[in-house]
Amino acid sequence: MVVETGFSSPRTDAFPAGLRVLVVDDDPTWLKILEKMLKKCFYEVTTCCLAREALNLLRQRKDGYDIVISDVNMPDMDGFKLLEHVGLEMDLPVIMMSVDGEIRRVMKGVQHGACDYLLKPIRMKELRNIWQHVFRKKIHEVRDIESMEGIESIHMARSGSELFDDGSFLGGEDTTSGRKRKDADNKRDDKDLGDPSSTKKARVVWTVDLHQKFVKAVNQIGYDKVGPKKILDLMNVPWLTRENVASHLQKYRLYLSRLQKEGDIKNSFMGMKHSDTPPKDSTAGSGIRNSINLTQDNVSNGSFSFPVNHTLAPSVDLKGHEGDRKGITSGPMTELKGPFPIDVSGPRKAKSSKISFDHSLGSVDSVVNFASFGPTDTAQYSWNEIPEIQFKQEYEPLQLENRFSQLPLPGLQHHMLPEYLQPAVSVSPGPSITEKEATSSGFEVKSMYDDYRSNHAKHSSQTEAVGESHSLNNQVFKSISTTTSSMKSQDTVPNHLTVSEFSPKNLYEGVGADDLQLCWPQGDCYATNFGLQGLDCTEHNNPATALETPFHLYDHPFDPTEYYASDQGLFA
Amino acid sequence: MNIVNQLQRQFIDFSTSLHREGFVDDQFTQLQKLQDENSPDFVVEVVSLFFEDCEKLINNMARALEQTQGVDFKQVDASVHQLKGSSSSIGAMRVKNACISFRSFCEAQNREGCLRCLQQVTHEYSLLKNKLQTLFTLEQQILAAGGSIPVVD
Numbered sequence: 001m002v003v004e005t006g007f008s009s010p011r012t013d014a015f016p017a018g019l020r021v022l023v024v025d026d027d028p029t030w031l032k033i034l035e036k037m038l039k040k041c042f043y044e045v046t047t048c049c050l051a052r053e054a055l056n057l058l059r060q061r062k063d064g065y066d067i068v069i070s071d072v073n074m075p076d077m078d079g080f081k082l083l084e085h086v087g088l089e090m091d092l093p094v095i096m097m098s099v100d101g102e103i104r105r106v107m108k109g110v111q112h113g114a115c116d117y118l119l120k121p122i123r124m125k126e127l128r129n130i131w132q133h134v135f136r137k138k139i140h141e142v143r144d145i146e147s148m149e150g151i152e153s154i155h156m157a158r159s160g161s162e163l164f165d166d167g168s169f170l171g172g173e174d175t176t177s178g179r180k181r182k183d184a185d186n187k188r189d190d191k192d193l194g195d196p197s198s199t200k201k202a203r204v205v206w207t208v209d210l211h212q213k214f215v216k217a218v219n220q221i222g223y224d225k226v227g228p229k230k231i232l233d234l235m236n237v238p239w240l241t242r243e244n245v246a247s248h249l250q251k252y253r254l255y256l257s258r259l260q261k262e263g264d265i266k267n268s269f270m271g272m273k274h275s276d277t278p279p280k281d282s283t284a285g286s287g288i289r290n291s292i293n294l295t296q297d298n299v300s301n302g303s304f305s306f307p308v309n310h311t312l313a314p315s316v317d318l319k320g321h322e323g324d325r326k327g328i329t330s331g332p333m334t335e336l337k338g339p340f341p342i343d344v345s346g347p348r349k350a351k352s353s354k355i356s357f358d359h360s361l362g363s364v365d366s367v368v369n370f371a372s373f374g375p376t377d378t379a380q381y382s383w384n385e386i387p388e389i390q391f392k393q394e395y396e397p398l399q400l401e402n403r404f405s406q407l408p409l410p411g412l413q414h415h416m417l418p419e420y421l422q423p424a425v426s427v428s429p430g431p432s433i434t435e436k437e438a439t440s441s442g443f444e445v446k447s448m449y450d451d452y453r454s455n456h457a458k459h460s461s462q463t464e465a466v467g468e469s470h471s472l473n474n475q476v477f478k479s480i481s482t483t484t485s486s487m488k489s490q491d492t493v494p495n496h497l498t499v500s501e502f503s504p505k506n507l508y509e510g511v512g513a514d515d516l517q518l519c520w521p522q523g524d525c526y527a528t529n530f531g532l533q534g535l536d537c538t539e540h541n542n543p544a545t546a547l548e549t550p551f552h553l554y555d556h557p558f559d560p561t562e563y564y565a566s567d568q569g570l571f572a
Numbered sequence: 573m574n575i576v577n578q579l580q581r582q583f584i585d586f587s588t589s590l591h592r593e594g595f596v597d598d599q600f601t602q603l604q605k606l607q608d609e610n611s612p613d614f615v616v617e618v619v620s621l622f623f624e625d626c627e628k629l630i631n632n633m634a635r636a637l638e639q640t641q642g643v644d645f646k647q648v649d650a651s652v653h654q655l656k657g658s659s660s661s662i663g664a665m666r667v668k669n670a671c672i673s674f675r676s677f678c679e680a681q682n683r684e685g686c687l688r689c690l691q692q693v694t695h696e697y698s699l700l701k702n703k704l705q706t707l708f709t710l711e712q713q714i715l716a717a718g719g720s721i722p723v724v725d
Contacts, residue, residue, distance in 0.1 A: 029658050121660045
C-alpha cells in the first residue's frame with residue numbers, strides 16, 4: 001500500500017529538508033542558537049519569543065508549519081498551555097525544551113501531548129531527528145484516511161446494493177468489501193470524502209463544528225462517563241475514528257482541568273489581549289468571546305468559534321445554566337454593551353459569561369485565557385469552544401473581513417470561524433464587534449432580521465424557528481459584518497446555521513422566532529437571549545460556549561433571533 | 573615561528589585552559605562548530621546576547637534582593653532559573669553552577685545566602701566576560717595576520 005506521507009509540497013522530495021519549524025523561546029540566546037542549528041539541518045525556521053505570538057503565527061498560517069518547538073518556561077504563557085492549544089487547534093507535533101529535567105516536568109510535558117521533551121543544552125543531533133515526529137504523525141493520519149477510504153467504498157457499495165450484501169452478487173469484490181465492511185464496522189470508519197482537506201492531509205482537523213459536536217456528545221453522555229466509543233457514536237461523523245476521538249478527548253480533558261484551575265490569570269490574559277488589540281473592537285470582541293468561548297480561545301483568538309449555529313443549543317448555557325449565565329449576561333455581556341469591555345475588563349466579565357458555556361463553567365477566566373492567546377484569528381481555536389465556530393464559515397465573511405484577509409473560503413469551517421470570531425469577539429481582531437458598532441449595527445441587524453423574518457415567516461414550528469434562527473443568524477452575521485468594523489457583508493449565510501447545525505429541539509423549544517427577537521438590547525444580548533431562549537440550557541455546559549460565542553460576537557444588537565439561533569446550541 | 577603560528581598556539585592554549593578551568597564546556601565548542609561562512613561572527617553574536625541577558629538578570633536579582641520590605645524570592649528564583657538556562661546555551665559552566673546553589677538559597681528564602689550567591693554569580697560572569705573577550709581578540713589577531721582559527725576539540 002502506498003503510504004502517502006501527506007507531503008505534497010515541493011519540499012517533499014527533499015524531506016526532511018525544508019521542514020517548517022516554529023521555535024518559541026523567551027531566551028534570546030537560545031533562540032539564536034536553535035535557529036542556527038535548525039538551519040544547519042536545512043529546516044525552514046521561524047522564531048518567536050512569545051507564546052502568544054507563536055499562536056498567532058500558527059493560526060494565521062494554518063498548515064504553515066510542520067512542527068513546533070517550545071520552551072517550557074515563558075513569561076507570557078506556560079509552555080504546557082501553549083502545547084495544549086497547538087495540539088487542540090492545529091494538531092501539530094510539539095517538542096518541549098527545558099533546562100530543567102525533573103521527571104515530573106517531563107511527565108507533565110508528555111501528558112500534555114508533547115511528542116518529545118529535550119533538555120538544554122540541546123545538541124545538533126537531537127534536532128536533526130525531529131522530522132521523525134512529523135513523519136510519524138503523517139503516517140498515522142494517512143493510515144486513518146486510507147482505512148476510512150476503504151470503508152467508505154465499501155459503504156458506498158453497501159448502501160448502493162444492500163440487497164447484495166450477502167456477497168453473492170458482487171462476487172469476489174464483495175468478499176473484500178465484506179471484509180472491509182467488517183473492519184469498517186469495527187472501526188466505524190466511514191470515510192466520508194466530504195472533507196477534501198482531510199483527505200489530502202490525512203489529518204483530522206478539529207474544526208469548530210466538529211469540536212462542538214464532540215463537546216455536545218461529551219455533555220450528553222456526562223463528562224464522567226465518557227469514553228471515545230460513546231462519543232464517537234453520538235457524534236455520528238462517519239469519517240471520524242475512535243482513535244481520533246480518543247486523542248482529542250485526552251486533550252480536551254487536559255484543557256478542562258486546566259481551565260478549572262485557572263482563574264484570574266486568565267483575566268489578566270484577557271486584559272493583555274485586549275490591550276493588544278486596540279483597534280479592533282477587541283473589547284467588544286473580547287467581551288463576547290468571553291462569553292462565548294472564552295474558554296478556549298481567548299478572545300484574541302478570534303477563533304472564538306462562535307458556534308453560531310450550534311452553540312446555541314447545548315453549550316451556551318448562557319442563560320443560566322450555570323450561574324455563570326448571569327455573569328455572562330450581566331457580566332461581560334452587559335459589559336459589552338459599551339465598547340465591549342472585554343478588552344481589559346472583558347476577561348473578567350467574560351468569565352462569568354463564559355462560564356456558562358464552557359465546560360469549565362466557572363472559568364470565564366479560562367476562557368479568557370484562551371482569548372489571550374490569540375487575538376488573532378484563531379481559526380483553529382475554535383476547538384475550544386468549537387460550538388461557536390460553527391458559524392465559522394458563515395461568519396467569516398461577515399466579520400472577519402477586517403482582519404482576516406487570510407480567511408479561507410467558507411469551505412474551511414474552522415478557518416472561517418476564527419475569523420469570524422475575531423472580528424467580533426476576539427479581542428484582538430479588528431472586526432470585533434464593539435458595542436458601539438453593535439449598536440449601530442444592531443439596528444441594522446434588527447431591521448435585517450425583521451425583513452428576514454417576514455420573508456421567512458411562516459413556519460411556526462420549532463423547525464421553523466430553527467430555520468429562522470439560521471437565517472437570522474445569517475442575517476445577523478451579515479449585518480454584523482456590515483455594521484461592525486467594516487465587515488464585508490458578504491452574504492454569508494451561515495451555513496452552519498443551517499438546520500443541520502441546529503438542533504431544533506433544543507434551540508427553539510418553546511421559543512418562537514419572535515422571542516428571539518426580543519432581546520437584543522444593546523449589550524445586553526445575553527440577557528435577552530437567555531430569556532428568550534427559555535431553552536433548556538442544559539446543553540449549556542457543552543462547549544456550547546462556542547455557540548455562544550457567536551452571540552457574543554454580536555453582542556451588539558442582533559436580532560434576538562439571531563442570537564437565539566446561535567444560542568440554541570447553548571441553551572439546548 | 574611566525575606570528576600566525578604564535579598566535580594560533582596561544583589561541584589553542586588559551587582555549588584549552590578555558591575548558592580545563594570550567595569556564596566553558598562542550599556546548600561552547602558546539603557553538604564554534606556552528607559558525608560558518610554564512611554567519612562568520614556567530615559565536616561573538618551569541619555571546620554578546622548572553623552577556624546582555626546576563627546583566628539584565630543580575631540587575632533584576634539585585635533589585636529584588638534589595639527590597640527591605642520583603643524580598644520576593646520567587647522573582648529572584650525565576651531570574652536565576654532563566655540565567656541558568658541562558659548560561660547553558662553557551663556552555664558557561666561556572667556561571668551555571670553558581671546558579672544552582674543560588675536556587676537552593678532562594679528556596680530557603682535566605683536573603684544573606686542569596687546575596688552571597690549573587691555576588692558569586694556576578695563574579696563568575698565578569699571573569700567569563702574577560703576570558704571570552706581575550707579569546708575573541710586572539711581570533712581577530714590571527715585573522716588579521718592572515719591565519720585561520722584552529723579548531724580545538
